[in-house]
Structures are given as C-alpha cells and as structure tokens.
Amino acid sequence: MTDPVLDHLRADGGILARLKAYASLPSVSTDPAYAEGMASTRALLKARLANIGFTRVDEIEAGGHPAVVAEWMGAEGAPTYLVYGHYDVQPPDPLELWHSAPFEPEVRDGRLYGRGVSDDKGPVSIALEVLAAFLAVEGRLPVNVRILLEGEEEIGSRTLARMCERHRDRLAADAVISADGARWRADLPTVNVGTRGNAGYEVTLRTAGKDLHSGRYGGAVPNALAEMARLLATLHDADGRIAVAGFHDDVREASAEERAAFAALPFDEAAWLAGIGAEAHGEPGFTTLERLWVRPTVELNGLWGGYTGPGGKTVIPCEAHAKITTRLVPNQDPARTGALLEAHLRAHAPPFAEVTVVDQDRGSAAYEVPPDHPLLAAVERAIGETYGTRPARVKVGATLPLAAIFKQALGVDTVTMSFSTADEDFHAPNEFFRLAALEEGLEAWTRLLRILGGQAT
Amino acid sequence: MTDPVLDHLRADGGILARLKAYASLPSVSTDPAYAEGMASTRALLKARLANIGFTRVDEIEAGGHPAVVAEWMGAEGAPTYLVYGHYDVQPPDPLELWHSAPFEPEVRDGRLYGRGVSDDKGPVSIALEVLAAFLAVEGRLPVNVRILLEGEEEIGSRTLARMCERHRDRLAADAVISADGARWRADLPTVNVGTRGNAGYEVTLRTAGKDLHSGRYGGAVPNALAEMARLLATLHDADGRIAVAGFHDDVREASAEERAAFAALPFDEAAWLAGIGAEAHGEPGFTTLERLWVRPTVELNGLWGGYTGPGGKTVIPCEAHAKITTRLVPNQDPARTGALLEAHLRAHAPPFAEVTVVDQDRGSAAYEVPPDHPLLAAVERAIGETYGTRPARVKVGATLPLAAIFKQALGVDTVTMSFSTADEDFHAPNEFFRLAALEEGLEAWTRLLRILGGQAT
Numbered sequence: 057m058t059d060p061v062l063d064h065l066r067a068d069g070g071i072l073a074r075l076k077a078y079a080s081l082p083s084v085s086t087d088p089a090y091a092e093g094m095a096s097t098r099a100l101l102k103a104r105l106a107n108i109g110f111t112r113v114d115e116i117e118a119g120g121h122p123a124v125v126a127e128w129m130g131a132e133g134a135p136t137y138l139v140y141g142h143y144d145v146q147p148p149d150p151l152e153l154w155h156s157a158p159f160e161p162e163v164r165d166g167r168l169y170g171r172g173v174s175d176d177k178g179p180v181s182i183a184l185e186v187l188a189a190f191l192a193v194e195g196r197l198p199v200n201v202r203i204l205l206e207g208e209e210e211i212g213s214r215t216l217a218r219m220c221e222r223h224r225d226r227l228a229a230d231a232v233i234s235a236d237g238a239r240w241r242a243d244l245p246t247v248n249v250g251t252r253g254n255a256g257y258e259v260t261l262r263t264a265g266k267d268l269h270s271g272r273y274g275g276a277v278p279n280a281l282a283e284m285a286r287l288l289a290t291l292h293d294a295d296g297r298i299a300v301a302g303f304h305d306d307v308r309e310a311s312a313e314e315r316a317a318f319a320a321l322p323f324d325e326a327a328w329l330a331g332i333g334a335e336a337h338g339e340p341g342f343t344t345l346e347r348l349w350v351r352p353t354v355e356l357n358g359l360w361g362g363y364t365g366p367g368g369k370t371v372i373p374c375e376a377h378a379k380i381t382t383r384l385v386p387n388q389d390p391a392r393t394g395a396l397l398e399a400h401l402r403a404h405a406p407p408f409a410e411v412t413v414v415d416q417d418r419g420s421a422a423y424e425v426p427p428d429h430p431l432l433a434a435v436e437r438a439i440g441e442t443y444g445t446r447p448a449r450v451k452v453g454a455t456l457p458l459a460a461i462f463k464q465a466l467g468v469d470t471v472t473m474s475f476s477t478a479d480e481d482f483h484a485p486n487e488f489f490r491l492a493a494l495e496e497g498l499e500a501w502t503r504l505l506r507i508l509g510g511q512a513t
Numbered sequence: 514m515t516d517p518v519l520d521h522l523r524a525d526g527g528i529l530a531r532l533k534a535y536a537s538l539p540s541v542s543t544d545p546a547y548a549e550g551m552a553s554t555r556a557l558l559k560a561r562l563a564n565i566g567f568t569r570v571d572e573i574e575a576g577g578h579p580a581v582v583a584e585w586m587g588a589e590g591a592p593t594y595l596v597y598g599h600y601d602v603q604p605p606d607p608l609e610l611w612h613s614a615p616f617e618p619e620v621r622d623g624r625l626y627g628r629g630v631s632d633d634k635g636p637v638s639i640a641l642e643v644l645a646a647f648l649a650v651e652g653r654l655p656v657n658v659r660i661l662l663e664g665e666e667e668i669g670s671r672t673l674a675r676m677c678e679r680h681r682d683r684l685a686a687d688a689v690i691s692a693d694g695a696r697w698r699a700d701l702p703t704v705n706v707g708t709r710g711n712a713g714y715e716v717t718l719r720t721a722g723k724d725l726h727s728g729r730y731g732g733a734v735p736n737a738l739a740e741m742a743r744l745l746a747t748l749h750d751a752d753g754r755i756a757v758a759g760f761h762d763d764v765r766e767a768s769a770e771e772r773a774a775f776a777a778l779p780f781d782e783a784a785w786l787a788g789i790g791a792e793a794h795g796e797p798g799f800t801t802l803e804r805l806w807v808r809p810t811v812e813l814n815g816l817w818g819g820y821t822g823p824g825g826k827t828v829i830p831c832e833a834h835a836k837i838t839t840r841l842v843p844n845q846d847p848a849r850t851g852a853l854l855e856a857h858l859r860a861h862a863p864p865f866a867e868v869t870v871v872d873q874d875r876g877s878a879a880y881e882v883p884p885d886h887p888l889l890a891a892v893e894r895a896i897g898e899t900y901g902t903r904p905a906r907v908k909v910g911a912t913l914p915l916a917a918i919f920k921q922a923l924g925v926d927t928v929t930m931s932f933s934t935a936d937e938d939f940h941a942p943n944e945f946f947r948l949a950a951l952e953e954g955l956e957a958w959t960r961l962l963r964i965l966g967g968q969a970t
Contacts, residue, residue, distance in 0.1 A: 252728060257826040265790020270812045271709060272935070274840050275804040278788075281813035281835075282749065287931025288742035329734075333722020333831075335865040337735040347732040355727045356738035357828050358819035363836060368713040368873045370838055370911075371814050374790075381818060383731050408792040416825045454728025455825075471925075478729070485776055494582040 057441070061189045062502045068189070075181045076161045079170045080320065085121055085144035085211050094207055097143050098124050101205055108188035110203065115147060118218035119206030127189070129200045134509060136200035137431075138229035140458060140470070141180035141236050142209030145172030146483045153485035167488040176236045176484030178489035179474045182497035183235045190505060194449060198509020202229055204289070212417070213400050220465030231431040232462050233504075237452075242479065242490065244322065245447040247436055248472045249427065250349070253384035254455040255394055255419030262289060262410040267362075270412035273372055280508035281361045283409050284376035290404045291456050295337045300353050300393075300400040310350040318345045321448055349451035352395065353383040372475065379416075380436050383453065390419025390502075406454040422469070423459035431471045437512075438452070438473075438504035442496055466476075471486075474502060514898070518646045519959045525646070528951070529625070531561075532638045536618045536627045542578055542601035553666055554600050560664055565645035566636050567660065573683060575675035577704075578664030582683050585648070586657045591966060594888075595686035596644075597915060597927070598637035598667030602629030603940045610942035624945040631695045632939030635946035636931045637662065639954035640692045647962060654838040655966020661685055666693065669874070670914050677922035688888040689919050692927035694909075699936065699947065701779065704893055705929045706884070707806070710841035711912040712851055712876030713814075716858060718744060719867040720952035721831035724819075730829055738818045740866050741833035747861040748811050754796045755811050757857040763844040767807040775802045778905055790831050806908030810840040811854065836873075840910065847876025879924050880916035880927070888928045894969075895961035896928075899953055930961060 060121040065071070078100060082093035098115060101124045106113045110126035117123065121144065129136070148158035148171045156162040161170030168178065190197050204227055208214050220227055240246045263278040293299045310318075325344050329336060338347040357380065362373035382393055405411045425432050427449075440446045459470035475497035481487045506512040522528070538557060539550035553908065555572060558581045562710050563570045567583035574580065578601065586593070605628045613619040647654050661684055665671050677684055697703045704913035720735040750756045767775075786793060795804040798947030814837065819830035839850055855870040862868045882889050884906075896904045916927035932954035938944045963969040 078725070089767035113704060226771075254728065254827070256827075258825075263791060268789055268791075269911065270810070270814060270838055271840060271909070273789070273791075273805070274812045274838075274910060275788065275795050275808050275810040276793065276801045277791040279812055281816045282745065285742040285745035285813070285816070288739065289746035292739065332725055332730070332734065334720060334725075334734040336733065338732050339867065344733045351730040351732050353727070355736055355829055356729045356742070356819065357727060357826055357830070358821045359738045359742070360817045360821040364814065364817040364834070367590065368715075368836060368838065369814055370711070370713075372812055373814070376816065377821070379825060381727055381731075381825065383728060407575045408794065452728070454726065504921065 057499060057503070059502055059506070061186070061193050062499055063302045064189045065144060065185060065498045065502065066193065066200070071181070071185050075173070076167070078181060079161045079173050079177045081157050082159045083144050083172070083207070084147050085104070085207055087147060094121060094144065098122060098207070101143060105203060108184070109191040114226070116219060117225045118215040118222050118487055120215035123206040123219060125202055125223070126203045127201065128187070128197055131194055131198065131509070132201045133232040134199045135201060136228070137508065138202045138204055138227055138232045139183050140204050140232050140234045141183065142206045143174055143177070143180070144207045144210045145175065146210050150485060155486055158406050163491070166491050169488045169489060170488055171487055173489040174476040174480035174487050176474065178474060178494060179235045179476050179497065182430040182475055182494060182501055186498060186501040186505065198505045198511050204228060209458070213461060214243070216458060217269055217461045217465050220461065224466065227466060229466070229468060231429070231468050232459070232470040233431065233460065234470050234472045235474060237456060238476045238478045239472035239474060240450050240478060242477045245439055245443040245445055246450045247432070247439060247447045247486055248452050249432065250386065250424035250451040251422060251456045251459065253388065253390060253420045253422040253460065254350070254381055255384070255390040256379065256381045256416035257394065257397065258414045259378045259380060260372060260412040261376045261405060263408065267374050268372040270370040270372050275308050276460070277372065278406070278408055279377040280300045280373045283406055284361065285377060287401060287405050288356060289376060291400070295340045296337060298352065300354065302396045303352065303393060306387040306389065306392070307352060307385055310346060314345065314350070317449060318349070319343065319451070321345065350385055352385050352388060352393070355381055355383070357381055383455070384422050386422045386424045388422065390421055394419060420455050420457040421460045423456070423463060425471055429469055429471065433468065434504060434507045435471050435473055437507055438500045442500040473501065475500070514748060514956060514960070516959055516963070518643070518650050519956055520960065521597035521646045521650045521957045522642060527637070528642050531623070533618045533629070536634045536639060537616050539616045540601050540664070541604050542664055544604060551578060551588070552602065555579060555664070558600060561641065562660065567650040569683070571683070573676060573680045575672040575679050577672035580661055580663040580676060582659070582661055582680070584657070584659040585644070585654055585861060587653055587968070588655065588657045588949045592687040593659060593685065594965065595659045595661055595684055595689045596640050597661050597689050597691045598633055598640065599663045600634070601664045602632065602634070603667050607942060611818050620948070623864070623948050624723060625948060626945045627942055628944055630946040631933040631937035631944050633931070633933060635951060636933050636954065639932055639951060639958055643958040643962065644675070644953060651798060655962045655968050659684060660849045663757060666915070670918060673915060674918045674922050677918065681923065684923060686923070686925060688886070688925050689916070689927035690888065691917070691927050691929045692916065692931060694913060694931035695933045695935045696931060697935060699906050699934045702896055702900040702902055703907045704889070705909050706889065706905045706906045707843070707881035707908040708879060708913045708916065709806070709809070709910055710845065710847060710877045710879040710917065711838055712841070712847040712853065713836065713838045714854065715871045715873055716835045716837060717869040718833045720865065724831050727827040727829050734829065735863070735865055737830045737833040740863055741818065741835060744858060744862050745813060748857070752797045753794060755809065757811065759851050759853045760809065760850060763830070763846065763849070764809060764842055765801060765844040771807070772803065774906060775806070776800065778802065784811070795906040805910040807842055809842050809845060811849070812838055814838055832859045840881050840912070843879045843881045845879065847878060851876060875913040877912050878917045880913070880920065880928055882928055886926050886928065888926065891961060891964045892928045892930055895957045896966055898903055898960055899957040930958065932957070
C-alpha cells in the first residue's frame with residue numbers, strides 16, 4: 057500500500073518510544089496505591105491528544121476513575137466514530153515471574169514485553185498514531201472522531217454506563233470502533249462479531265443452626281455439602297445440557313450459514329484440547345466452537361464449605377457455598393436468566409434447606425454486531441486488504457461489557473479493531489505485544505479511515 | 514450406702530484440690546510447645562500412684578507421647594482389670610472465649626471450669642481417688658488393677674496399638690474399665706455399650722491440565738466442580754440411604770429387642786433437633802437414635818475448589834476436593850468399606866476425570882461390648898445402685914478407637930465407667946465438670962470394685 061499517511065507512519069522513528077513511555081506508567085485501576093500512576097497516564101494522554109490536534113480534551117467521570125475524552129469534528133457532513141480504549145491495566149503481580157520489569161517495557165525477539173502493552177496500550181497507540189499522522193500529513197481526518205479512553209475496564213467498566221448517560225453529548229457518534237479486544241489467533245485474519253454476556257451469583261445453602269459433630273449427629277441430620285452437591289448436580293442433565301427450565305427459551309439459534317462458516321474455520325480442536333489437558337465436553341448436538349460462541353453456559357467457579365485444611369475434621373457443615381457464572385448468548389436477558397437460575401435452585405433444594413442467591417453483578421447481555429453494519433464491512437475490508445485475505449467472522453466466548461453498554465446507553469453498535477492477540481498473556485506475567493501486529497495495525501487503521509471517509513479506491 | 518471406703522472418700526477434703534492441681538497442668542498433646550506441661554503431668558501422676566501404693570510405676574512409649582503405667586497385683590486369684598484414661602487435653606484456644614483461665618480451674622455454680630476437667634482429668638481422678646481410698650482404708654484392692662494413662666488420646670491414640678503390642682505384659686488384664694468416655698445425658702443413668710467406627714478420606718477430581726477462563730472455554734470443556742458435585746450426589750439415593758454398592762453387606766442389623774429398647778428411651782427428639790436448628794433426615798425405616806447408633810454413614814466434612822474469595826473470578830477449576838468420613842457399625846471392616854467407597858467413586862466419575870482417593874487414616878472398626886459380658890453386668894449394677902434406677906443401655910455414634918484397639922491388640926473387652934457428660938464443652942472454651950458427678954462417680958467406682966471383688970451384698 058502506498059499512502060502518504062502510512063508513509064509518514066513508516067518513517068516515524070518515535071512510535072515505539074512513545075508506546076514504551078505510555079506503557080511505563082503504572083496505571084493499575086484496582087489498587088488505590090496506583091492513583092498517581094493513573095493520574096500521570098491521563099495527563100500523558102491529554103497532552104498527546106492536544107498536541108496532535110484534538111480539541112475538547114478533557115476528563116469525565118461518574119464516580120470512579122475518570123476517562124479521557126477528546127474530539128476532532130472538522131469533517132463536516134461525514135459520520136462520527138467514537139474510538140474506544142482503556143488506559144488502565146491489570147496489577148503486575150506476581151512480580152517474581154516477570155523476566156523484565158513490568159513497567160519498564162523491553163523488546164525481545166520481535167515482541168514488546170510489559171504490563172498493558174497488549175491490553176491495551178499497544179492497540180490504542182496504533183489508533184492514536186494513525187489519527188496523529190492524518191492530522192500531521194493532511195491537516196484533517198477523513199471522518200469525525202471522538203475519543204474515549206476509560207480507566208475502569210480492568211475493574212469491570214463499573215461506571216461506564218453511568219458515564220455514557222451523564223456525558224452523552226461528549227460521546228455521541230454513529231458507531232464505536234473499539235481498539236480494545238483481541239484477535240483470536242495470530243495466524244488467521246478474523247473479525248470478532250459477537251461476545252457472550254455473563255452474570256455471576258453466589259449461592260449459600262444452609263441445613264442447620266451450627267456445624268455438628270459427624271459422630272454425634274451423622275446419619276440423622278442433613279449435611280449442607282451433600283445437599284449442595286445434589287443441588288448443583290441438577291443444573292445440567294446427564295449429557296451436559298443446561299437443565300434450568302426456560303433457560304434456552306430466548307436463545308437465538310445460530311443460522312445454518314453461521315454454523316457452516318464456523319465449521320469451515322481452520323481450527324485444530326485436538327491441539328486446542330491437548331494444550332489445556334482436557335477432553336471435549338458439553339451440550340450434545342453442537343461443535344466445540346458453537347459451544348464456545350453461540351451456546352449459553354452455567355459454570356461453577358467456586359465451591360466451598362466445611363473443613364478444608366490439612367488432615368481431617370469430623371464436622372457436618374451447616375453451610376455450603378458456590379459461585380456460579382452464566383454466559384449468555386443473543387436474546388438472553390441476564391435479569392431473566394438469573395431469575396430462572398434462582399427459581400431452579402429453590403425448586404430443587406430440599407424443603408429443609410435454606411437457599412440464598414446473591415447477584416454478584418447486574419450482568420451483561422451478549423452483544424452481536426449486526427451482520428450488515430457498514431462499519432463491520434469497512435473493518436473487514438481494511439483488514440482484508442492489509443493481510444491480503446478476507447478475514448473470517450468469529451465470535452468470542454468471553455464477555456466485553458462495553459459493546460452492550462454502548463448499545464444500551466448510546467444506541468450505537470461497536471466493531472472491534474484490535475491488534476492484540478488472545479495468547480499475549482494479558483492479565484498474567486510477561487504480557488507481550490507482537491511488533492508485527494503494531495505494523496499491521498498502523499496499515500489497517502489507515503485503510504479503515506480512508507474507507508470510512510470514502511477515500512479508498 | 515455405707516461403706517468404710519466411701520466414708521473415707523466423703524470425709525477427704527483434699528479431692529477437689531488434687532483435681533485442681535492435676536487440671537492446672539497444661540498437658541496439650543498436639544502442640545510441641547506444651548512438652549513441659551506433658552512431662553510435669555506424667556511426673557504428678559507417677560508420684561501420686563507410687564504414693565497411694567501402686568507398684569511398677571513407669572512410663573512406656575511406642576514413638577509418641579509416653580503413657581503412665583502402674584499396677585497393684587496383690588489380690589491373688591482375683592481377676593485383673595486395666596483402668597484406662599488419658600492425661601492429655603485439647604488446646605485451650607480460643608483463649609478469649611474463656612470466662613476463667615483454662616489452666617486455673619475454678620468452681621462456679623456447682624461446676625468446675627477448666628481445660629480437661631471433664632475430658633478426662635475429672636473422671637480419671639474419681640478412679641484414682643477410689644483406688645487410693647481402698648488402699649488407705651483396707652490396705653488392699655478387691656481385685657488386681659493395672660493402670661494405663663495415655664498421652665495421645667486427643668491426637669487419635671496414634672501409638673496406642675503399637676504400645677499394646679510392645680508392652681503386652683504391663684497391660685495384660687481380663688477386661689478394660691475406661692474412665693474415659695461420656696455419659697449421654699446428665700438426667701438419665703445410662704451405660705454405653707457400643708461406638709461406631711470411622712475412617713476418613715480425601716478425594717480429588719481433576720478434569721484438565723490447568724484452570725481455564727469461563728468465557729474462553731466455558732461450555733466446551735468439563736468443570737471439575739460440576740463433576741465433583743455430580744459424583745458426590747451419587748453417594749446417597751434420593752431417600753438418603755448410602756448408595757455405595759456393598760456398603761451395607763456386613764452391617765449387623767439391630768435386633769428387635771435392641772430396637773425396642775432404643776424406642777423405650779426417654780428422648781425428646783423435637784427438642785434435640787430444635788437445639789441444633791435442623792430437621793430429622795436420613796435413612797428411611799430407622800428412627801433418629803437408630804440412625805445415630807446402629808447405622809453407618811458417609812458424610813462430607815469438607816468440599817472445595819476454584820475461587821472462594823470475595824467477589825467473582827471467571828475460572829473453570831481443573832480440580833475439586835472433598836473430605837469424606839464414614840462411620841461404621843459392628844461387622845463392617847474399615848478396609849473393605851474404604852475399598853467399596855473408592856470403587857464407587859471411580860465407577861461413577863466420568864471417564865475423562867482423574868480421581869484420587871487418599872486414606873487419611875487406617876480407620877477404626879466399630880466396637881460393641883458383648884451384651885452378656887460380666888464387667889458390663891457389674892458396671893450396670895454399680896451405676897444402678899448409685900442412682901437408684903437401672904441404667905439404660907445406649908450406644909454412641911462417635912468413635913472411641915481405644916476399645917477397638919484393646920480388643921484387637923490385647924484381646925479383651927472394654928466397658929466405659931465415665932462420669933463426664935456429653936454436654937460439658939470438652940474440646941471447646943469453658944469446659945466444665947459437674948461436681949455432683951464427682952460425688953456420684955466416687956460412689957459408683959467404690960460399688961464397682963466391691964462388686965468385681967465379690968464383696969457386694
């Protein structure tokens with residue numbers, strides 16, 4: 057590709073240095089000890105945005121960490137896109153497992169290592185560098201662009217919905233381009249077109265007023281752990297299908313075309329399973345990719361009760377606890393599936409047991425890009441031209457609440473344009489970002505802006 | 514009752530003071546920090562035994578805490594009884610819940626408070642005081658008596674079996690009278706004629722090589738917690754009966770007479786259940802007392818896996834753990850029931866799961882006094898005459914390994930002659946011993962020795 061903006065980017069020797077400076081700031085949102093790192097990161101972003109020509113550079117907040125916003129609205133008559141990213145990162149612990157200091161980014165073997173380089177300071181830097189290059193080379197962007205860089209993605213985007221409601225004017229756009237997200241695999245050009253929703257619950261089952269001695273009471277009173285095991289065993293049928301009445305009622309079944317497209321994807325299931333030491337398992341009648349992408353789940357994340365230390369203790373526990381999350385697919389409402397789950401647990405618990413179900417969050421609905429959305433088409437074209445092959449549409453089993461939040465609060469869709477890859481150890485020690493993806497991303501974003509502005513041929 | 518020995522005991526103002534001195538020594542066996550308390554307790558007991566006229570006063574051991582032994586063998590032609598007790602106590606923690614210092618015994622409201630006063634320094638003191646009084650008043654005992662005061666009862670009588678084997682000559686007797694044990698209730702004269710056995714296991718179920726993200730893998734791989742719940746749910750049928758194949762094969766069914774005797778006991782089941790905040794539950798076709806005393810159990814004591822801290826973590830755990838104990842009734846062999854349990858768990862686990870079962874101990878068989886044993890008849894008569902009413906035969910759902918150990922290692926039976934009561938908070942803060950039981954115990958032990966020596970009319 058020959059393009060004056062891309063030429064400018066390719067000649068710019070400062071891109072990696074700026075990314076390193078950005079990633080060297082410890083913007084850990086979950087730990088108040090990093091408040092200064094959060095503030096200095098916002099300051100760096102605001103200075104950069106003002107410097108490259110954005111206006112209304114500001115911080116907005118709704119009770120949590122502020123987000124950085126800015127805009128360039130000089131493309132009269134053109135659509136407006138909200139470019140989303142986050143400047144917060146996961147804690148660097150455990151520090152002893154890092155081969156280089158987490159906040160002193162270091163290049164080794166074509167990869168940049170450091171906390172946040174993949175999630176998502178690298179991907180966000182691509183977008184900012186491309187926008188800067190357009191303004192530097194051409195003095196304008198092909199479309200109007202608003203920027204939202206939030207500081208709470210790693211803590212569940214707690215105040216993002218409220219922020220959208222409070223600052224609707226600063227975020228108004230025709231669609232959202234998310235620099236956050238992750239490519240499925242480094243070896244396959246793909247576009248993510250949907251994520252599952254989720255919702256978490258904590259269940260407590262109580263069978264007596266106190267713990268009891270297993271010799272003095274055993275056999276004549278209920279055991280909370282045994283009752284919890286029996287109860288949890290009712291959540292799926294013998295084949296692995298969710299047995300909660302009504303849970304599948306609203307599930308939008310994948311179309312024959314969608315299933316055929318998934319089946320056509322190059323996916324080495326045996327290698328995937330070998331890598332995690334597990335066998336395929338799950339709802340009958342669906343492939344592994346379908347189970348991951350378009351079927352809901354009810355999973356136990358934690359289970360505990362009684363004595364769990366070394367040796368034994370002859371106790372009959374009066375209480376048992378479980379943490380459960382559901383993953384939801386399009387059309388499922390977290391409030392409804394949560395009510396169905398709770399009703400199931402109550403209906404299947406023995407009459408003598410007291411069952412408490414606490415919602416751990418309000419839940420997120422699944423999100424799906426409308427398959428004919430023009431932004432999706434533009435992103436597919438940009439990626440396809442960059443890699444020389446049409447990207448495959450894939451889904452993501454995990455949950456990115458932001459797309460559902462933007463849809464609900466701002467009424468607009470989100471397409472992901474991320475250049476991090478799912479294997480880059482984000483949230484873990486030795487997070488890295490492929491420098492090849494940095495180059496590919498600069499080209500793809502340049503192409504995308506040209507396409508969106510009607511400047512691509 | 515008029516008896517010169519009992520008159521001597523009633524006139525002796527030093528009994529409570531000696532018990533307090535004994536209970537003020539911190540003989541905690543589980544914590545090496547109390548080694549000095551253990552040693553000084555043995556020294557006190559040896560001095561006392563020598564002082565009252567016992568011979569071969571000694572310490573014997575088999576790799577753990579030594580036991581104190583002694584004997585008086587001057588009753589030529591008479592049978593020999595081994596009087597059993599233990600000098601070790603449970604740790605006093607949590608200290609802040611005690612109303613008086615645990616090792617500064619204090620009388621309040623007709624009760625002596627202190628660690629070990631009920632379990633079992635009070636009950637052992639009764640036996641020693643009665644033996645001392647016989648020797649002081651009459652210069653002899655009605656029968657031959659050996660004494661064994663072990664130091665490891667509170668840590669499972671770990672070396673008792675080996676000690677019996679190594680020191681068979683010091684412990685040889687026609688039967689064992691245990692000063693340890695506990696009366697069922699303070700308001701009902703009873704004799705314990707049997708205890709359930711027990712055995713403990715730790716089960717681990719593994720379904721993958723590592724924990725997995727519930728979004729990126731959920732629905733397509735097994736969940737160790739869900740599989741563990743399903744597996745544990747198979748241990749009992751829907752009615753609460755143990756569903757492990759063969760588990761009941763060797764169970765000796767209670768006779769119609771035994772069941773009728775249990776049914777005739779004054780037992781306020783509703784009050785008992787209300788006290789623990791539980792409803793009756795268990796194997797159909799049996800009463801609560803039968804379930805507690807003559808039916809086996811499989812109980813979950815602990816269950817854990819995955820994330821159990823505050824909030825949520827979207828993990829699919831690869832491992833789940835459970836602690837299980839079985840309580841066994843006469844004729845059941847812990848080795849066989851353990852093998853059946855393990856076979857059940859392996860047979861009911863899904864083929865993709867790896868199941869590990871670790872025995873936490875070798876297990877103890879149930880113990881039952883032969884219903885026509887002469888020592889049992891003597892103890893029943895002594896208690897009956899003391900309380901003015903024939904004692905009821907009861908069983909104990911819990912496990913006292915010593916009787917099974919003595920039966921196997923020494924070939925003799927054990928009858929319990931204890932004056933602690935099950936409600937006296939042993940193993941808990943504010944352990945106490947009823948002073949009324951002290952007086953009753955002195956009379957009953959005096960009567961018992963007269964009966965055993967053929968001196969009772």
